[in-house]
Each structure stands twice: as C-alpha cells, then as structure tokens.
Amino acid sequence: MKDLFSENSRLYHQARPSYPIAVIQEIMKYVPESHFAWDCGAGSGQFTQLLAPYFDCVAATDLSADQLEHAPYFTNVSYQVQSAEKTTFSARSINLITVAQAIHWFDFKEFYKEVSRTLKKDGVLAVVGYGLIQVQDQIINNLIHNLYFNILNGYWDPERSYIDKQYKTIPFPFEEIIVPDFKMQYQWSSAQLLNYIQTWSALKCYHQKNQSNPLQELETYLKLQNSHIMVEFPVLLRLGRLAK
Numbered sequence: 020m021k022d023l024f025s026e027n028s029r030l031y032h033q034a035r036p037s038y039p040i041a042v043i044q045e046i047m048k049y050v051p052e053s054h055f056a057w058d059c060g061a062g063s064g065q066f067t068q069l070l071a072p073y074f075d076c077v078a079a080t081d082l083s084a085d086q087l088e089h090a091p092y093f094t095n096v097s098y099q100v101q102s103a104e105k106t107t108f109s110a111r112s113i114n115l116i117t118v119a120q121a122i123h124w125f126d127f128k129e130f131y132k133e134v135s136r137t138l139k140k141d142g143v144l145a146v147v148g149y150g151l152i153q154v155q156d157q158i159i160n161n162l163i164h165n166l167y168f169n170i171l172n173g174y175w176d177p178e179r180s181y182i183d184k185q186y187k188t189i190p191f192p193f194e195e196i197i198v199p200d201f202k203m204q205y206q207w208s209s210a211q212l213l214n215y216i217q218t219w220s221a222l223k224c225y226h227q228k229n230q231s232n233p234l235q236e237l238e239t240y241l242k243l244q245n246s247h248i249m250v251e252f253p254v255l256l257r258l259g260r261l262a263k
Contacts, residue, residue: 042069046143055076055077064087078096119147120149153251162236166234193259193260193262207248
C-alpha cells in the first residue's frame, strides 16, 4: 500500500469531499449485524465518520499516522496504524469492511486474503470512491480537464487509472451485490475548489520536477468569480460478499 498523502494531511482533511449519507444507508441494507466494522485506508476519517453511528465498534486503519491524527473523535472508533494487507484483527470477526478512495493503492491479492480471513461469512466488503470532478461552469470544467488530462499527463501514478475506469477494472473476486448509482453535489467557493485540486497526488510529482505553476490559468480565472461554483463527483461503489 502506498502512502502519498501524509505530507498534506491537514489540507487533505479540510479539502476532500464528504460522502453522502445515502451511500452508507445503501451499504447497511446488506449488513445483517452491526457489531464491528473495519474502515481500511481511512485517511483522515471521511468515511469513518459515516460508519460510527451504525456500529458498536469501528477500527479505522491507515499507514499514515499523520492522516489519522486529523480524523474526528468518536467513542466507538479506534484509529490504528496498520497496513491493509496484514492486520491484527481476529479471523471471522468483522461485519463490514470499507475502503474509501484507497483500494487502488493496495496490493489486491494480499488485501483480499486479509478480507477473506477477517470478514464474517455473512459480512460485506464495500469499495467506495469518487471519480473526476465535474463543474457546472463550462470554462472552469474545461480548465480542470486540461489540467487533469494534459498538463498533469505523465505525473499520475498508474493506479489512478482504476478511478478513471470507475473501479470497474479492479480485481473483485467476490459475490457482487448490484447497487444504484450515486453522486456528490456541492456549492464550493473558488478557494474550496483550489484546495481540493491541490490535494491531487500528481501535483506533488509535478512540483518536484518543474519550476512552473500548473494551476496558474485556473487560479487566474477563479479570481474573477464571485459566486459559488456548482461541482459534482460520480460515486464509485462496489459491494461484495465472500464467494460461497
């Protein structure tokens, strides 16, 4: 599992979007017991906070202690530095395993071994994420797409392609549960939009190799905007149970 976000933990916590309640409500339809959930690759707790009201106990793990330090406090949540591929959890102990915007960084084979070991027979694995941002303002949208596909071309880690393909190409050796489509919609200020884009992993790689500012054209245009900006993300969601 890669750790690309420890250096920007505070910004990541502040700028990354939150998942809609409807997503966890959909997942919980298929979870028969709500004793113990494991949120794997939890980062700063964007998805952990949705699990907390539903479970007696939630373990949220990540490789980055810095990320976990920015996660919200809940009495029933334990934040732990553990890898996705090898944990201290007991066999057949977990009702729900979630991975939000992180599974593309994992060693699939080893992580799925750990899922198969720790998940109860009637438990559920939920792989969650969100795709490329879409902006209602077409000029801003075009500037973001130019940044993503052209300026940052070659600076994205190869794992990013799993998100571009809506998580449909990840290995998924489970009995799949078909779920409806979801989206996230927000009204953001120009500052919120820029802060989010600055959490992109490709920007870090770009800055390490170049002296120029890849956001200059977008920043210049956004300075002229006074109103809130309508943004939307497609939610990626795959649910599965252990194959019988």
